[in-house]
Amino acid sequence: EMQMVESGGGLVQPGGSLRLSCAASGFSSSLYWMTWVRQAPGKGLEWVANIKQDGSEENYVDSVRGRFTISRDNAKNSVYLQMNSLRAEDTAVYYCARDSGGGNYLPWGQGTLVTVSS
């Protein structure tokens, strides 16, 4: 069974940092683009970042560019999101997902909650 499991969320103060991890199982993540999507409490989905199969290309939504860094370790079948200079508006559930092609995100993880507050 294909599965994604996120971890690393928690409470952090504004300006702080957090590193999210996403472990894939049931498939080789090295064959796919991998993506992070977030959802603020009571709000809609927001595409955050993606990374190419070999890590040679990364893309970000404007609101996180320069603060967040996506990376991957294909040997560990994992993808990461390093979040720096966190703001209150970054508070959200963060999901990782496999891009099965052209924005066909499957599977998704269960999400990990990041709360930025003093």
Add this chain to the structure above:
Amino acid sequence: QSALTQPASVSGSPGQSITISCTGTSSDVGSYNLVSWYQQHPGKAPKVMIYEVSKRPSWVSDRFSGSKSGNTASLTISGLQAEDEADYYCCSYVPISTYVFGTGTRVTVL
């Protein structure tokens, strides 16, 4: 990277058909057949229902269908059932190599 525009809510009675629109621009929805649709029940992760405008994963009911005309994509749910009550989001490719979600639509089964 502006969110695609969806109606905030759509409702229908059991057995009826409803359509959710997703309006983008000529730079995203209008230029690429890379529009997907996601269903999300409260407290759950999203689930893909349609990808590449009109393709349906094998496990998704054929009551769900997708289409596109110009800068607007649409998701139609026919034979509406209570279990279809959820939030629905469209998603489109935006060059180069990024994506954008729609604002989301709450579907209510009356």
